[in-house]
Amino acid sequence: xxxxxxxxxxxxxxxxxxxxxxxxxxxxxxxxxxxxxxxxxxxxxxxxxxxxxxxxxxxxxxxxxxxxxxxxxxxxxxxxxxxxxxxxxxxxxxxxxxxxxxxxxxxxxxxxxxxxxxxxxxxxxxxxxxxxxxxxxxxxxxxxxxxxxxxxxxxxxxxxxxxxxxxxxxxxxxxxxxxxxxxxxxxxxxxxxxxxxxxxxxxxxxxxxxxxxxxxxxxxxxxxxxxxxxxxxxxxxxxxxxxxxxxxxxxxxxxxxxxxxxxxxxxxxxxxxxxxxxxxxxxxxxxxxxxxxxxxxxxxxxxxxxxxxxxxxxx
Numbered sequence: 001x002x003x004x005x006x007x008x009x010x011x012x013x014x015x016x017x018x019x020x021x022x023x024x025x026x027x028x029x030x031x032x033x034x035x036x037x038x039x040x041x042x043x044x045x046x047x048x049x050x051x052x053x054x055x056x057x058x059x060x061x062x063x064x065x066x067x068x069x070x071x072x073x074x075x076x077x078x079x080x081x082x083x084x085x086x087x088x089x090x091x092x093x094x095x096x097x098x099x100x101x102x103x104x105x106x107x108x109x110x111x112x113x114x115x116x117x118x119x120x121x122x123x124x125x126x127x128x129x130x131x132x133x134x135x136x137x138x139x140x141x142x143x144x145x146x147x148x149x150x151x152x153x154x155x156x157x158x159x160x161x162x163x164x165x166x167x168x169x170x171x172x173x174x175x176x177x178x179x180x181x182x183x184x185x186x187x188x189x190x191x192x193x194x195x196x197x198x199x200x201x202x203x204x205x206x207x208x209x210x211x212x213x214x215x216x217x218x219x220x221x222x223x224x225x226x227x228x229x230x231x232x233x234x235x236x237x238x239x240x241x242x243x244x245x246x247x248x249x250x251x252x253x254x255x256x257x258x259x260x261x262x263x264x265x266x267x268x269x270x271x272x273x274x275x276x277x278x279x280x281x282x283x284x285x286x287x288x289x290x291x292x293x294x295x296x297x298x299x300x301x302x303x304x305x306x307x308x309x310x311x312x313x314x315x
Contacts, residue, residue, distance in 0.1 A: 003038040004167045005096050007135075009103035010043035012147050017043045021053040024103060026147045033160070036306060040095050044108040044131040048084035050077075059107045059116040063126035066116045068107055078130070081108060085131045089138040098170065099143035099163045101150070102132050111136075111146045141228040142166075153314035154234060162231045164305045165189065169227065177220060179211045186223070191301035193230050195243045200230035241271040244280050247296055254291045263287075278312040 010017050014025035029039075046052060057077060059066035068077045103109045106129050114127035128136075136144060143162035150156045172185045186208045194201040204226050211219055244267045248260070255263065266280045281302060288296045296302070305311060 004036060004098045004163050006037045006039055006163065007042055007092060007095070007097050007100035008039045009101065009106070009109045009147075010041035010046070011103060012101065013039060013041055015041065015043070017046050017052055019045065019052075019054050019056045024147070026150075028150065029101065029147060032309065035308075037163075040092070040097065042088065042092075042109075042131070044081060044085065044088075044129075047088065048077075048080055057107050059114060059127045059130075060118075061116065063116040063124060066127055066130075068130050081130045082134065085134040088131070089135055092135075092139075096170070097139070097142060098166045099145070099159070100135060100139075102129065102144065102146045104146040104148035106132075108132070111144060141225060143228070143231070153311070157311040157314075158231070158234050160309060160311060161192070161304050162228070165192065165231060165300070166228070168300070169224065173220070177216055179216070179219070182211065182220065182223060183208055188298050188300050189227075191243050191246065191299045192304055193227070194246070195235045195240050195301060197230040197233045198239070198242070200226055200233075204230070237271050237273055237277075240277055241267055243301060244270070244284065247284055247299075250293050250296055251287055251291060255287070259287075273315050276313050276315050281312060 008029065009024075011022075011024045012026045012029055014023050014030065016023050018024065045054065045057075055070045055072055055075075057068055057070050060069045061067050068081050069075065070077065102111045104111070105114065107114060107127075108129045108131045110127070110129035111132050112128060113125040114129055115123035115125055116127035117123050132144075143159055143166065145155065145159040150159060168189075169185065172181050175181055186204065190201065190205075193204060204223065207219070207222055207226065214222075248255075248263060248267070251260075251263075263280070263283055266275070266283055269275045270277060270280050284296070285302055287293070288302070
């Protein structure tokens with residue numbers, strides 16, 4: 001698989017573009033995830049023409065529609081930023097991004113809970129960064145995260161699963177669009193979808209079953225929307241255990257009573273959060289290879305992203 005293209009706030013790559021002339025280098029993003037992705041850096045303040053260093057800014061007014069104002073001289077930068085941002089998202093359409101990693105707490109790039117100051121100078125954490133808001137409105141289906149939230153193992157796992165899945169989906173779209181390619185993709189991703197949302201699993205199954213009754217373009221659009229909606233919902237030990245038990249059913253003729261007992265115990269220990277997901281997954285992979293189980297061999301759920309990222313090693 002070629003590298004995944006991700007947008008990213010430039011300062012997270014260690015570039016000295018912040019208002020104080022500094023950076024916010026994130027080693028996980030550059031050294032670990034960076035092995036698998038190609039970053040497209042974006043710094044709203046510098047790209048809209050502001051200098052380095054520069055006066056700091058914050059959001060003021062209505063949290064739903066705030067103004068971007070310099071903190072000391074009170075210069076209003078809203079129109080300048082909005083005009084640039086609307087132009088920039090059009091340019092980013094050409095990049096084929098599979099997601100974006102924003103800088104937390106930034107009045108231009110923060111994804112959520114950004115301070116918005118009232119006339120009396122009192123902040124409420126209800127804002128969205130000005131560029132981040134325009135980006136999310138323009139690309140509503142793209143996976144997005146903030147670097148701070150990516151230090152949470154479960155949020156990190158969820159985001160990276162989204163971007164790798166979207167990359168695989170884009171590879172399907174790059175081929176000739178036909179129902180067979182969509183059915184093949186869905187078959188491989190069934191259990192991955194089930195681990196995120198049993199409801200979407202059902203909706204998507206019904207959509208694929210009616211594939212011949214719909215215009216091709218509408219079918220692909222609806223499927224993509226459901227896929228990305230499903231993956232935004234986080235997996236849980238309960239949902240994963242449901243998928244693991246589903247897979248056990250494929251070995252009911254092969255496993256000895258001791259093997260089955262051990263596998264069920266391991267799944268239960270995972271469900272109770274005593275052990276990480278990688279443990280039952282590894283055991284099931286062993287049986288998939290041992291008994292050459294054809295359906296499970298093609299399930300992306302067993303290998304949704306590179307093992308080196310160690311995303312399923314946390315409890």
